[in-house]
Amino acid sequence: MSTIYAEATPPGRGGISVVRLSGPEARLIGEALAGPLPEARRAELRSLRDGELIDRGLVIRFDQGSSFTGEEVVEFQIHGAPVVVRRLEAALRRHGARMAEPGEFTRRGLMSGAIALSEVEALSDLLSAESEAQRQQAMRVMSGELVRWTESLRERLVRAGALIEVSVDFADEEVPEDVPAEVFDLLKGVRGDILAALAGYPAAERIRTGFEVAIVGPPNAGKSSLLNRIARRELALVSDVAGTTRDVIELHTDLGGLAVTFLDTAGLRKTQDHVEFLGVERALDRARNADLRIHLSEDGQPVQDLLRHDDLVLRTKADLGGDGISAVSGTGIPKMLEEIKDRLSQRVAGAGVITRRRQAECLESAAEALDMGSDLHPELLAETVRHTSQRLTEVVGRIAVDDYLDEIFSRFCIGK
Structure with a gap:
């Protein structure tokens, strides 16, 4: 295994x-540049030399098994000039390390x-997080909540499996008579x-991937202005000419802690213009698949083919008189955004820590x-428990050893 930096x-x-710097030679390379390294997890000021003084900075080392990579790690905190880093x-390359992929x-x-696979996935989600809800969700998984949850389930399965093994292999020994009932209660x-x-997975997935809200309506309804x-x-380009918007324009934003993408779609109408026709078809497709739709029109009428029970139907151009919203004056828009936030928040109220389809x-x-x-026959039941336990380890990306026998000897006094 090579040493990387x-x-x-x-x-x-x-x-x-x-x-x-991480790998089997990390400590030796670190000592070659900084001299004797400090105690593990202790930062100390060192002069870094490679034939000449490179810089002075803090050096921290981590022992094998106690670092992010699980390997020996040395960290250099130096002055933030590109020439110093280069x-x-x-110097690290000269001593045998290579740049990490x-x-x-x-x-x-x-x-x-x-780290577990689920924590790797959560780290990826954290690095791409655009909202507070996404950050919180990723941190829950990264902090081990999913691992602890699956382990708690596996502990009960281990108990159930041990009881089943006892009933099969040690039927003549003194074991509790209610073993079968306890097994099925556990399962x-x-x-x-x-x-x-x-049940909480769909909501958690929507937090991770974000919501889409499509703005739909006839041409010149004020969609781009909104x-x-x-x-x-x-x-978005705003014009009095009908059909100006041909493609879907996206706005990524944080709405009350939720990642929301607003979609400005083409005005919905029949047209002989081939390019505009394609824009209308694309608008219909994106609007149908959106999580929520804002129906805009001057008369407050929705697009019936797209209307869903949770959509917002709004009259636009309220600055010209009447109720509704106005993209010109801003009338009604804060209330509209608050209503969208509330409706989307209700959808993620039951979100858990299962965030990916694989899990x-x-x-x-x-x-x-x-x-x-x-x-079910005890031997088939035991196999079912083993299969279930393995599937739970796959949720977090770990396959554990068979520990039923240890559980048996820890819970029962057998063979005396």
Whole structure:
């Protein structure tokens, strides 16, 4: 296994730059540049030399098994000038390290068992988070909440599996008479918890991927003007000429902590213009698949073919008189945005920590396996429990060893 390095801070000028070194030779290379390294997890000021003084900065080391990668790691915190970073990296290469590939630090952490696959996925979500809800969701998984939850289910499965093994292999020994009942109580409880987690998956997925809100209506209804008002800049071209908007224009924003993409769509009308016709078709397609639609028109009438029960139907150009909203004066727009936020917030109220289809499919398989009758043969039941336990390890990306026998000896006094 080679020793790798990478700059952990964004390239360019800054107050400091952080360069990390990970692998079997990390400590030796660190000592070659900085002399004797400080105690693990202790930062100390060092002069970094490679035939000449490179810089003075803080040096921190992490022992194998106690770092993000699971390997020996040395971290250099140096002055944030690109030339200093380049000089340090050249010294690291001269001593045998190589530049890390994209994501290689995280990949090594996964392969060493320092982090679970679900935590890798959450880290990816955190790095791409655009809203507070996405940040909070990613941090819940990264902090180990999903791992702890699956482990708590597996502990109950281990108990159930141990009781089944006892009933099969040690039937003549003194074991509790209510073993079968306890087994099925445990399995029923595990299945119930899995189904509850699956029920919260759609909401959690919407938080992770974000919502889409389509602005629909006839030409010149004020759709582009509304998008510009929400964006607080000229994002979409506004014109009195009908059919100006041909393609879907997107505005990514944070609405009350939720990631929301507003879609400005082409005016919906019959047209002989081929390009405009394609724009209308694309608008209809995006609007149908959106999470919510804002129906705009001067007379307050919705687009019937697109209307859903949770949509907003609004009269536009209220600055010319009457009720509704106005993209010119801003009348009614704060209330509209608050209503959208409330409706979307209701949809994510039951979100859990199952955020990806891969995780949900593993749980679905586990729940299906546990949907069995109480007359199942003990050996088949034991196999079902083992299968379910394995599927739970796959949720977080870990496959654990068979620990049923240890559970048996810890809970029962057998063979004396």
